[in-house]
Amino acid sequence: RFVAKGNQGVQHKNCGGMLVGGKYLLTAHHCADGSYIPDLVIYQGIDRNNPDERYVREADIVHSRTHEAGLEWNTYRSKIFNDEIWPRYESSFEGDKSDGQSAAYWLDIFEREPVYLESRPDDQKNNPAHNAHNNSDFAMLVLNEPIPHHGGAILSPLVDLDTGERFFNPGEPFTFYGWGSTGYGGASDPIATALMQAEFELYREYPLTQARDGNYGGLRGPLCSAESDGCRFRASARVDFIGIDTGLGVPGVGPGDSGSPIIAGDYYYGSLFGADNDPTGDAWIAAFSSIGWMMPSIARAIDGVIYPSDMGISLERG
Known part of the structure; x- marks a missing residue:
């Protein structure tokens, strides 16, 4: 969990993120929007009021508007x-x-x-205002000083567009962790005092969500089928996911969960963008920004082999 201060020096955003190599914080762009260099307070641990560690850092923003x-x-x-x-x-x-x-x-x-x-x-x-394509909400914060951390995940696209292989499919559950509101669907309920978790799965197969029935223009309209009168191609880096009913009610995400990572197994696929304020059917649909198309940009920004910082190993060139 981290707090980003705006250019006025006061708390600006309270979000989740994932550390990569101790130096790179992957999150949602709206958690650190603006052209300034944000001041960050980064917390580790599962207790909001008594975190295990607290770090103060500055960061440069690397985003998709390039x-x-x-x-x-x-x-x-x-x-x-x-x-x-x-x-x-x-x-x-x-x-x-x-x-x-x-x-x-x-x-x-x-x-x-x-x-x-x-x-x-x-x-x-060189002007982000002239490169605002596809509504991507992903950002990488490059910290001025690394932060020790234990675990890690492999950055991955949802699908290999060269081979067609799917790495993550609807019906495959994953656990989402976040610090957001304890209410569902964006309700203004009390914030969580401990790191929360719930089970989710993809709403529909990606990238087939990019083809929607010609009679509907919305991102979540019916997908194309063999019976469709006409398809509309609408490319987007946003991917929908939905809560699985665990018997305790349908889980959802809320304010404060933005930027938290979507991790399934050992793989990170993107960061939470936001969620609907009203349920669709019996569940709230949330969306995350997929990193699949940004893999080259991420590689350029990192340009190295990265791994958790306290694994007790060292790497040398070659």
Whole structure:
């Protein structure tokens, strides 16, 4: 758990995150938004009022609104469309490029987008306001000094778009840990005094969520099927998940859970963005920002082999 101070020097955001290599804190961008260098107080332990450790750090923000990430997002959604969506619903994407939903239209976009991005002046390439693509809410905070920690997780996409292999599927439960409100669906209930946990699973298969029935424009509208009159391709890095009824009521997430990691098994797939304030059916749907398309950006920012800092091992080049 960490508290980020804003440019006025007062508490700005209270969020969760995951430490990588002691130096990199993966979280939601809205937990440390702004162009300033945030001051952080980072807490470790499961008792909010009596944490095991407390660290004060400064951090630089590495987020997705960069020129390089824009190029990578275009490559990523091109793979989603060409390898996952178009082959399944070929008849839905017939037409020439003047048709805003045809395969020809999207192929033209994927070809022209890199040319446009590279043609921009440097002040636009280096300005986050000109690189606000796909509503991604992921950020990496690079700490000025490492923090010791015990455990670790392997950073992973949800799917390998080169092979089609799924690493995480609906119906596979995972435990979510967070410090948020004890109410569900964004209710303003008391904050948790101890680290909370609940069981969740993916709401629907990703990346097939990027193809939705033509009669619906919303992100959570019905997905395409063989009977769909027309598909709409809407690429997004946001992935929905839903609570599993444990007999104690359907679990949900609340304020304060933002930025907490989605970890299943030994793998980290992204960080919590937010949740609906009203249930869908019998459960609240939450969303996290998948890191799949940002793997190259993350690798550039880290540029090294990273592991928990007190495992008692050392690595050398070669």
